[in-house]
Amino acid sequence: MNHDASAALLDTVQQHVANGLPLRIVGGNSKSFLGRVSESAEEMTTLSVAEHRGVTNYEPTELVMSARSGTPLSLVIDTLKQSGQQLPFDPPQLPGATLGGTLACGLSGPVRPYCGAVRDHTLGTRVISGKGEDLAFGGEVMKNVAGYDVSRVQIGAYGTLGVLLDVSLKVLPLPETTRTLAFEQSEHDCSAMVKLARHFLPVTGAALIGSRRYIRLAGSDAGVQAAASELGGDAVDDAPWDALRDFTHTFFQDERPTWRISVADYTPKLAIPDDKDGSPASVLYDWGGAQRWVKTTLPAQEIFALAASANGHATRFSSASVGDATHQPIEGVAARLQTQLRTSFDPQRLLNRGRFHPELDT
Amino acid sequence: MAANPETVLSRRDKRKQYAAELRALTPTGQILHSDEDLRPYESDGLTLFKAAPLVVVLPASVEEVQAVLKWASERSVPVVARGAGTGLSGGALPHEDGILLGLAKFNQILELNPEHGYARVQPGVRNLAISDAARPHGLYYAPDPSSQIACTIGGNVAENSGGVHCLKYGLTVHNILAIKVVTIEGELLTIGAPGCDDAGYDLMALLTGSEGMLAVTVEVMVKLLPVPPLAKLVMAAFDSVEDAGDAVGRVIAEGIIPAGLELMDNPAIRAAEDFAGCGYPVDAAAVLLCELDGTEAEVEAQIGRVSDVFNASNAKTLHIANSEEERLLLWKGRKSAFPAVGRLSPDYYCIDGTIPRRELSKVLARMDELSKEFNLRIANVFHAGDGNLHPLILYDASIEGESERTERLGSEILQLCVAVGGTVTGEHGVGVEKINEMCVQFDTHTLEQFHAVKAAFDPNGLLNPGKVVPTLQRCAEFGAMHVHKGQLPHPDIERF
Numbered sequence: 107m108n109h110d111a112s113a114a115l116l117d118t119v120q121q122h123v124a125n126g127l128p129l130r131i132v133g134g135n136s137k138s139f140l141g142r143v144s145e146s147a148e149e150m151t152t153l154s155v156a157e158h159r160g161v162t163n164y165e166p167t168e169l170v171m172s173a174r175s176g177t178p179l180s181l182v183i184d185t186l187k188q189s190g191q192q193l194p195f196d197p198p199q200l201p202g203a204t205l206g207g208t209l210a211c212g213l214s215g216p217v218r219p220y221c222g223a224v225r226d227h228t229l230g231t232r233v234i235s236g237k238g239e240d241l242a243f244g245g246e247v248m249k250n251v252a253g254y255d256v257s258r259v260q261i262g263a264y265g266t267l268g269v270l271l272d273v274s275l276k277v278l279p280l281p282e283t284t285r286t287l288a289f290e291q292s293e294h295d296c297s298a299m300v301k302l303a304r305h306f307l308p309v310t311g312a313a314l315i316g317s318r319r320y321i322r323l324a325g326s327d328a329g330v331q332a333a334a335s336e337l338g339g340d341a342v343d344d345a346p347w348d349a350l351r352d353f354t355h356t357f358f359q360d361e362r363p364t365w366r367i368s369v370a371d372y373t374p375k376l377a378i379p380d381d382k383d384g385s386p387a388s389v390l391y392d393w394g395g396a397q398r399w400v401k402t403t404l405p406a407q408e409i410f411a412l413a414a415s416a417n418g419h420a421t422r423f424s425s426a427s428v429g430d431a432t433h434q435p436i437e438g439v440a441a442r443l444q445t446q447l448r449t450s451f452d453p454q455r456l457l458n459r460g461r462f463h464p465e466l467d468t
Numbered sequence: 469m470a471a472n473p474e475t476v477l478s479r480r481d482k483r484k485q486y487a488a489e490l491r492a493l494t495p496t497g498q499i500l501h502s503d504e505d506l507r508p509y510e511s512d513g514l515t516l517f518k519a520a521p522l523v524v525v526l527p528a529s530v531e532e533v534q535a536v537l538k539w540a541s542e543r544s545v546p547v548v549a550r551g552a553g554t555g556l557s558g559g560a561l562p563h564e565d566g567i568l569l570g571l572a573k574f575n576q577i578l579e580l581n582p583e584h585g586y587a588r589v590q591p592g593v594r595n596l597a598i599s600d601a602a603r604p605h606g607l608y609y610a611p612d613p614s615s616q617i618a619c620t621i622g623g624n625v626a627e628n629s630g631g632v633h634c635l636k637y638g639l640t641v642h643n644i645l646a647i648k649v650v651t652i653e654g655e656l657l658t659i660g661a662p663g664c665d666d667a668g669y670d671l672m673a674l675l676t677g678s679e680g681m682l683a684v685t686v687e688v689m690v691k692l693l694p695v696p697p698l699a700k701l702v703m704a705a706f707d708s709v710e711d712a713g714d715a716v717g718r719v720i721a722e723g724i725i726p727a728g729l730e731l732m733d734n735p736a737i738r739a740a741e742d743f744a745g746c747g748y749p750v751d752a753a754a755v756l757l758c759e760l761d762g763t764e765a766e767v768e769a770q771i772g773r774v775s776d777v778f779n780a781s782n783a784k785t786l787h788i789a790n791s792e793e794e795r796l797l798l799w800k801g802r803k804s805a806f807p808a809v810g811r812l813s814p815d816y817y818c819i820d821g822t823i824p825r826r827e828l829s830k831v832l833a834r835m836d837e838l839s840k841e842f843n844l845r846i847a848n849v850f851h852a853g854d855g856n857l858h859p860l861i862l863y864d865a866s867i868e869g870e871s872e873r874t875e876r877l878g879s880e881i882l883q884l885c886v887a888v889g890g891t892v893t894g895e896h897g898v899g900v901e902k903i904n905e906m907c908v909q910f911d912t913h914t915l916e917q918f919h920a921v922k923a924a925f926d927p928n929g930l931l932n933p934g935k936v937v938p939t940l941q942r943c944a945e946f947g948a949m950h951v952h953k954g955q956l957p958h959p960d961i962e963r964f
């Protein structure tokens with residue numbers, strides 16, 4: 107099952123570099139619904155990294171795991187679990203997902219505001235750049251400031267700064283106990299979650315679904331017990347976290363497109379206009395209010411404008427048609443710097459051309 | 469190329485001219501250019517390297533920073549940013565043909581928002597000043613470098629600084645939300661967002677730890693965390709450094725992440741005790757300081773488990789700080805360990821490699837050998853929890869050849885760190901100091917990619933030129949080979 111396909115991958119990329127032909131990078135294809143569908147997607151060669159798999163280094167006492175990017179995420183999670191550890195950012199466990207795809211899309215679960223994001227736990231990466239070079243950044247140690255922190259920049263870059271080959275992540279112990287409490291709450295009111303974030307409690311999840319606020323506690327038995335008595339609420343056994351993480355919650359069954367709006371948790375309710383047919387948008391608040399899932403048929407540009415006016419950004423999280431905008435447009439000096447950064451890794455725009463921010467591909 | 473005396477200004481004329489031009493651009497700021505005024509800026513915390521800039525400019529507004537950078541860009545003048553100058557890798561070492569851009573006047577906390585858990589501060593605000601301002605609200609800024617009384621948040625962002633509590637609470641990169649920066653062209657932009665992430669590439673991650681090479685930070689939005697209701701410090705003394713090192717791994721294996729886990733060897737214990745009088749056991753070969761924090765219930769549960777681990781690892785004494793005063797005193801000893809060790813010897817040189825924890829005792833043993841080979845004393849005080857070593861080499865710069873020998877020993881230690889799978893710098897940065905060792909850690913393509921990243925932000929290489937990333941020519945001259953996955957070019961390392 108373990109296989110080092112890096113030489114073959116490097117060879118394929120180098121051939122495409124020589125001929126100026128773009129590549130569509132695919133791991134488990136579990137996140138094909140994410141990102142823009144480029145006009146030329148059909149003609150692009152698929153670069154499959156699923157063959158490049160296996161955990162290459164894991165020593166629980168080091169709190170570090172290194173694995174090849176095609177390693178199934180489920181295998182990573184199971185391996186960690188056997189040693190009582192976990193991926194601290196609890197990423198979506200979509201069927202077939204690979205570690206590389208998870209990192210390239212930069213997806214973190216409901217635990218994100220409390221324990222950090224994918225990038226926060228990324229220690230090192232080895233990538234093939236769009237120049238066909240085999241590059242290694244960071245390493246397997248907890249603290250490392252040698253050179254620019256290119257490893258973290260690869261996270262959430264949708265492969266446009268390099269084909270991820272190998273990654274090293276910081277891992278953490280699983281908590282002894284996890285418990286979820288539920289409270290009645292007026293809809294769209296995140297204030298209780300914001301307040302909670304200013305208190306030192308072992309919170310690892312806070313979501314507002316309709317008029318129910320869910321709080322997850324995790325840690326030592328004694329610590330969770332004490333926090334639970336302090337908070338009150340009803341203990342629940344149908345905690346929503348896994349369903350929120352994996353987009354299987356009933357909220358996501360609404361057929362309208364799903365948008366993710368990332369804002370500060372204290373941002374008031376966004377004034378999202380109704381759909382053309384008069385149906386109101388449906389909103390779910392995760393990450394204590396910092397990650398808002400929105401079901402709406404509003405045009406992308408209106409959603410981007412709304413997110414921008416709240417100092418945030420929006421991303422489409424359901425399959426788009428060819429050419430549809432999926433990521434908040436980047437403007438001004440930031441667009442120039444990001445474009446130049448893209449150029450520095452992939453001057454010909456070969457890697458996942460058109461999948462991320464099209465303005466950076468010009 | 470022969471200089472034409474009529475077109476090339478003398479250094480003094482250039483200094484005068486730059487000073488006049490910069491004065492016009494910074495009406496509320498300050499310009500320094502007399503030899504005497506420049507002297508305090510000649511080096512940072514790493515005094516092995518010294519250079520005088522042409523002019524020091526201390527702007528007082530963001531507009532002035534923009535104007536200065538635009539000027540530098542148009543005139544092709546190198547710019548080195550400087551916070552408090554406590555850096556330990558020569559990052560703020562001036563460029564002889566350039567200007568030093570001091571951010572000292574940016575010392576205001578612009579907004580402290582306890583309700584929403586953040587502060588917006590100017591880059592010259594001292595690290596500790598943020599926590600001091602937040603504490604009345606029950607909040608603090610987590611990264612706590614030992615230099616926190618003096619170092620600035622702008623410098624912390626540039627170095628991605630850590631502290632004794634970063635094992636649990638992370639480094640600077642984990643504790644800042646957004647920054648405002650000025651590019652070398654003088655443009656102002658915001659990077660990051662008040663939420664959890666921002667659109668596009670993660671420039672926050674790229675800029676953090678970029679050592680003033682990509683842009684100048686003029687504002688930082690930091691996260692404020694609630695102060696843990698309880699913190700307890702366990703001090704364990706050991707008869708051997710190896711036992712202490714092993715205990716570190718065992719604590720982690722227990723599934724416990726202490727807030728801090730620091731190791732000091734005997735020379736460091738003695739020096740710190742002498743300096744701070746905090747009650748360290750001066751006869752121990754090593755002590756571990758292990759802090760546990762959280763709610764009362766959590767801390768009580770963990771303290772028993774940690775004590776068991778230490779006992780099982782041959783700790784000879786265990787002491788739990790009796791009071792908050794004692795806890796702070798024990799930390800004070802640790803935080804003043806560098807200057808304390810500095811009193812043992814006219815000069816000291818602090819090394820900053822990180823290694824996988826499992827290599828701890830091996831590396832400490834090898835360092836002991838190196839210390840004898842080079843005939844230089846080494847004291848160790850470091851962030852054991854994350855394998856971040858700080859060997860302090862004691863030397864006397866007034867003794868002929870000792871500085872050079874010290875530099876060579878430092879380089880050997882860093883190469884040893886790379887050889888065991890670690891890195892040449894955990895938190896102090898590459899600066900000018902570790903530029904040669906970068907050739908050992910990275911291969912040619914990766915170094916070229918670093919140069920390309922730099923060029924994406926600063927195409928003419930005016931921001932802190934010559935630092936952080938070595939030219940390939942320099943690597944050839946240094947004669948170092950990139951160490952790849954245990955294929956070591958240093959045969960002596962195989963001895964252990």
Ligand SMILES: Cc1cc2nc3c(=O)[nH]c(=O)nc-3n(C[C@H](O)[C@H](O)[C@H](O)COP(=O)(O)OP(=O)(O)OC[C@H]3O[C@@H](n4cnc5c(N)ncnc54)[C@H](O)[C@@H]3O)c2cc1C
Nearest residue numbers: 551552553554555559613614620622623626629630680685
């Ligand atoms: C006794 C002692 C103990 C220390 N302990 C620790 C420790 O525990 N952990 C740790 O991580 N470090 C430690 N350090 C190192 C040092 O304090 C940190 O690196 C600190 O972040 C430097 O801050 P500064 O304001 O002094 O920056 P400076 O030394 O002035 O500059 C450091 C670098 O940042 C750049 N820079 C500064 N300000 C800006 C800005 N506004 N924009 C862009 N670039 C800028 C400079 O060009 C330079 O490259 C210690 C140093 C000493 C002397």
